[in-house]
Amino acid sequence: MFRLTLLGLISLFIAYPLTAIAETVTVNIQGFVFNPKTISLNEGDSVTWNNQDGAAHSTTQDANLWSSDLNPGGSFSFMFNKAGTYTYHCRFHPSMKATISVSNSGETDPTSCLFKWVESNYAAFFAPAGNLSLLTFPPYTYRYYSETDSYLAVSSVDNHVYYMFGADGIIHDAGPLSDWLGIAGCN
Structure with a gap:
């Protein structure tokens, strides 16, 4: 049920992308x-x-x-x-x-822009928002969200966006970074 809800949210934002999002x-x-x-x-x-x-x-x-x-x-x-x-x-x-x-x-780097967009639009899954540091664990650049025990990452190997919910321990591929940058208006 949880995964279906997440997929539904992702589908909604792919179909109806937001461009400028105030945080x-x-x-x-x-x-x-x-x-x-x-x-x-x-x-x-x-x-x-x-x-x-x-x-x-x-x-x-x-x-x-x-x-x-x-x-x-x-x-x-x-x-x-x-x-x-x-x-x-x-x-x-x-x-x-x-x-x-x-x-x-326009001065924010694309990866930080994407992370801010995700935090704003998927706050139920990636909280608390506002963590400014990007961590690295090659090949991933990521943020950890203590409130929701989740991770959001970008891989330098394939330029894909990944997420993981600590409880399931499975790294999920959300697709190409370039697609998500476009959806989030972070180009």
Whole structure:
């Protein structure tokens, strides 16, 4: 049943490709830390901060572009419409600092673009989104998604996209990378 659902979703997105997809990245505030501390986005993407601490925190952009005080359990979102590097901090706890890099949509490398698209469109299978690091285990470049115990990879041997759900331990071939780049609008 699970595989049929996944195949159905993949078929849907092959039949109806999306081109420009805005992403929302979540930053959790916990243990007096912004997690993740560094984020890379495209113009039009958003960040949502969730305060999971027992103390009040703020997200205050260093040049006063935005500022929001968050009580425990509170959240705040901001959309980035201009490329640049944005540093921010907690005004209550000055040692809490983080950075957001925003690029023009066309500046993201195709593999990262594809991974972001998959995370956005298949969040039930590849979560949490927003992991910026690509790992390597030759011939694969991949990301691991701890929430869903899954992997998404690209192979340098055949330029195919692969995925694996930790529970089944089977590496599945999703097809040529070039096809998926076209579907995701990452060419």
